[in-house]
Amino acid sequence: MLSSQNEENNKYWALDADTIAKVCATDSTSGLTREEAAKRLIRYGYNNVITARKNKALLILLRQFTSPFTLLLGISTILSFFFREWLDGFAILIVIILNIIVGFLMEYQAHRSIKALEKLNIVHARIIRDGQMVEIKSDLLVPGDLLFVETGGMVTADARIINSKQLQVDESMLSGESFPADKICYPLPANTALVERHNMLYKGTLVTKGNGLAIIVNTGIKTEVGKLADIVQQSEQTATPLEIKVRQLSTKLIWITLALIIVILTGSFFYGTPVTKVIKIAIALSVAAIPEGLPVVTTLVLSFGVLRMAKHKAIIKKLSAVETLGEINVICTDKTGTLTKNNIEVSLIHIPDLSAHVQIDATGTSIHWMENNCISRAIAYDHLCKISALCNTAVYQPGGDVSTTSGSPLEIALLKMVHASGAKLTQYQQAFSKIDELPFSSETRVMFTRHKEKDRRQYYVSAKGAAEEILKYCTSVEAENGKSQMGEEEREQWKTIATKHAQSGFRMLAFAYRETSAYEQYFMHDLTLAGIIGFSDPLREGVKEAIKECKKAGIRIVMITGDHPETAKNIALQLGISTPTEEVMPGSAMKPYDQLTVSDREKWLNSTVFARVSPEQKQQLIAVLQDERMIVAMTGDGVNDAPALKKADIGVAMGQRGTQVAREAADMILKDDAFTTIVSAVRQGRIILENIRKYVIFLLSCNLSELLTFTVCALFNLPFQLLPLQILFINFVTDVMPALALGVSYSGDQIMQRKPYPPGTPIIDKKRWMAILVYSLIITVTTLAAVATSYLILRDKEQKYAVYNNILFYTLIFSQLLQVFNMTFNRKIAFHKTDVFRNQAIWYSIAGCVILSFVAYWTTPVRLALEITSISWQNWSIILLYSILPVVIIRCLKKWKWTI
The missing domain is CATH 1.20.1110.10 (Calcium-transporting ATPase, transmembrane domain)
Structure with missing residues (x-):
């Protein structure tokens, strides 16, 4: 247990990882036990920043007296009394008092109603307890917990970083710096200023890139934000435009x-x-x-x-958004999870010369091969499973009818596939320890990890991502009779295969690897393609009807996705967003905003489907639409979507799969991530x-x-x-x-x-x-x-x-x-x-x-x-x-x- 001296005097940024673990009385790999965490919760209290409440009721009451109507009636009362019209004077005075009372009660109830909505947007944290990754409410965190943070998440307590992979954090709320801070693991001098403590994480800051593991050192009022409680005290609700x-x-x-x-x-x-x-x-x-x-x-x-909107699963963060919602004439929506269920499953596996549709049992215990079940015995399939298990940050723990999951739905689907194939996820993770990672980003559309094989001086590089991007790094392909060289012709053939499956509505990802005995600084090269996997994601019920309703209402629907253009087109046709003759606008064909001609703008304005679009291009599309005096709603879930969400007239973040960064930038949060909820709002x-x-x-x-x-x-x-x-x-x-x-x-x-x-x-x-x-x-x-x-x-x-x-x-x-x-x-x-x-x-x-x-x-x-x-x-x-x-x-x- 932490001593009171340690709590007050330790300069955690100046200590190494082992010392931090001792000081915090925790294990740097398995974290605290549940019993110990419960004891510390009693000792340290909930991880909340409690600030002095302003007397809202008094301010609301005083505001009633400054109403122009009240002032005018007040003058009438004074005149009545002056001319001895006592009955009129007292009657008007009673009306003033009644108006003040009614106005106060109504405004106070409205204020309480808006405050109640804040509780609907609960922040969770991923931590390691008893050696297992779990997700809990952030107010249950205690000093000594092992906190896992990744791109798009909010830091939920002050913590000392012990492991990081390209970790960057937006600390502008504390430092005022507009650029994210690069994070490190090693100790810093004891006199290091707050803004330069790059091995620390602080409550309320936002992770913009990478991931990391940190030991929580302070919670609640003892955090830096807690000490500066005034900066998180909610500002007064300003008047809405309406x-x-x-x-x-x-x-x-x-x-x-x-x-x-x-x-x-x-x-x-x-x-x-x-x-x-x-x-x-x-x-x-x-x-x-x-x-x-x-x-x-x-x-x-x-x-x-x-x-009323909250009951329809749409959380409005600002009252001013209500007016804008009623004036929307363009909705720019993501595909995955918004138009579809985000119930992603592996449905297609393609390795060299063989392709098969598969169905994975809901419990993740078995995989049904609809054809070519010999794929399961292929070397390429072994590598597909290995890459899926290693190049992954999700958690999947089978548990009969109910499984414990955490992380990206797509990565969870891959882990289910591995488990259904008979492999033990823990065996892969124990045999190959991760030593490097290049996290997935919207710009690169790839993810790399490097692992060291246990008891051998052998390294295994695994990669997954968009087919056209992964193929750039591949120089060979895994075949049954050994690896074969991949030239431009073979590369184009694989692109054609991915496109063909995408036309059928599958979301395609390619998987590649490399085995080497040498440790190299740059390891993203000379990969061997293991195969491609197609994911299916069924359409949400009611979306097609909601899109029809929008069109009747004069609201244009624009689908923006990072998926393959053919996948996007297939979904858009099914939903009636586009027609067979309409072309998909790929991100590669979109010029920078300042280089757009009149013809380019017309193409953008006439397009209803945009594929392989970067976050920056989302912003530029919004700008083009707003230049035409359109009121734009934009959906988003990732950290890189935050600028587009802020740029839009109404930013709509996903409540289930959305990152905390996206939620912070948005005006509205969808609790169910559904397009129909946007239309309802x-x-x-x-x-x-x-x-x-x-x-x-x-x-x-x-x-x-x-x-x-x-x-x-x-x-x-x-x-x-x-x-x-x-x-x-x-x-x-x-x-x-x-x-x-x-x-x-x-x-x-x-x-x-x-x-x-x-x-x-x-x-x-x-x-x-x-x-x-x-x-x-x-x-x-x-x-x-x-x-x-x-x-x-x-x-x-x-x-x-x-x-x-x-x-x-x-x-x-x-x-x-x-x-x-x-x-x-x-x-x-x-x-x-x-x-x-x-x-x-x-x-x-x-x-x-x-x-x-x-x-x-x-x-x-x-x-x-x-x-x-x-x-x-x-x-x-x-x-x-x-x-x-x-x-x-x-x-x-x-x-x-x-x-x-």
Whole structure:
């Protein structure tokens, strides 16, 4: 066990590997035992960086007081009290308090919802315990654990490197250096600065190349990141572009309100209206114009939408991504694991002169040869198995029905093949100790390892990779009667064989080796080809249908893969991404971005399948698409995909097979790696944007109708105009609940049957502003018509102005509540099948609002405050008729396409 002195004073970078193992009381080959690890977890605690929490609740509460709407209502309250309008003043104050409470609760719940999503993206670590490679949650790591890191992973604790293979780590979060640091194993001087401790790994940094083994020396708060806890403290959630647009819209409304107040006040003074009445008019106008629920509902709808996406296995890391999702018109997707199941199995084996389709048992216990089972006895096949076992960093431990696996699915498939062939993986690994490795990369598309044979001064070089790349290193081929020389003609023949199998949909890899008694610095040459292996990966269910849905929605699908062009074309044809006449764009034919001609750009824009593409070319393709003002989503899983993920408008990382580097760079993480999840997220993004537009139109049309109604009554000096308290009650009843119900609505099928809105489209464009004006005018006219009808038809001389005021009051309430049914883009007059009509939340909100309206009618104190009098059944009939009339008129206008 580590002593407290060692914990505090040891300069681990200055110690050699053996000393580090002693200091940490661990074994440098087999790691800790499970029992010892459990004891240390109790002693050192979980591997979490605990930082002081900022008082989020207080900040959210204070933010409610700075809302422009709250400030304007505050001024109205002060004016009411100044002119001794105590009832109005207290009523507005109560509304302010209620808005602050509701706003706080909604925003706080939204904040908690977003925080809850962070727990869904759990980081795991690969360690050696009891001599076995296992994968555990990173918070369970303890000092003394043997940590294995490789390309694309996140370093999950501070550790001293004891073995590394071309290991490079991005430590910019600690050092500020933009270039990855090359890592070493040997000790460094004790006074070495933090940024120069190249034999150390630090928690939170990202592995960009190679792999390595390290002994964990510090976890949790004792790590360098823990000591500098402030740098990992989450920054405040900034406003999303959508929220900024809503704030801008709110500001415009306030300026419009102030302008109207000035106009009406000027007119009132001109007519000689008393000052107190003028002030009342100003207060009423300010109250009528303000859609108090607008910012609150926007925040809650965004967070609700993000949670809904999480249920569909799409984790949104930033709220701003929601808006972009709804505007996507190009999805650039990987093939393996996204369009396919990533359930990779060895299905074809080709050695010189012989080829056979194979089927490996699901448990990895047997291999079924569909033809040419004599391959299993060939020397070349022996080498294929040996290379598959040695040139591999995955873990496969057979266990009956359930096997323990870790690493690349393709490498796991190779280990299953070896095991099914009757060979013992441990025998290969014990007989040949790895001494050198050139890890696989997207640029080279090959992997090399060098091994020393136990008890012999013999070295074995193994290599696997893309056929055309491996063949460059080969000078001979393994045949039954011995090795034969490989010239250009033979090399082209093997390329043709690989291409032929790729056309059938197989992913092809070539395998080569070299045996030598001499240790050479450069060992990647003069290889002997053992054969090629074809892998099958079935298509995911529902992908074909999802691609059809995207095309209907005006979203273009572009498949980008590192596979052979013929393999890519085969899959693209099956899924309907491309047609038989379309050519695949190979990476070798793609010029650098700055050398592209107009013709080159046209070819890129017209291509739907890109094969053998490098990470840099992915970035360049995104740039070309964005130059055409396209909103691009890009999927990725590797460390080299990170720049492309950042470049795209929406970076989509894989949750299962994606590296931590890719996840850090992405805006969205797919928990199931499925293309259908991307489409589902796009659909949800569109629904959220559509719902926001719906409730903004609803709120503005309702509030404008109040404003117009009050303005008409004020300009004509009508004696039954609305009171400030009545307008406050109308807004309280009709604003938040129906708007929130609209915000959580599931839009109809047409949401994915239209093209995306052009980039930069405002929440409310000219067409929608016109619709708002039309809606509000219709509500205003029918509301005033209700009063006129009561006056002309009933002609009750005993009827007081208070009754006409009440007719105006209740007609506005009910017509605004029913206005919610017009918030659909279905143009049929009968709307019982629309998404709004089928939304249960709408019905609950309307029922609740109607109940509140009648509670005000029946409750004496509220009734007196709102100056509500007794209303006859004839007048109730008029109120009901003229409340329904706007819905009928607007539905007809929609049917005739005179409004949206």
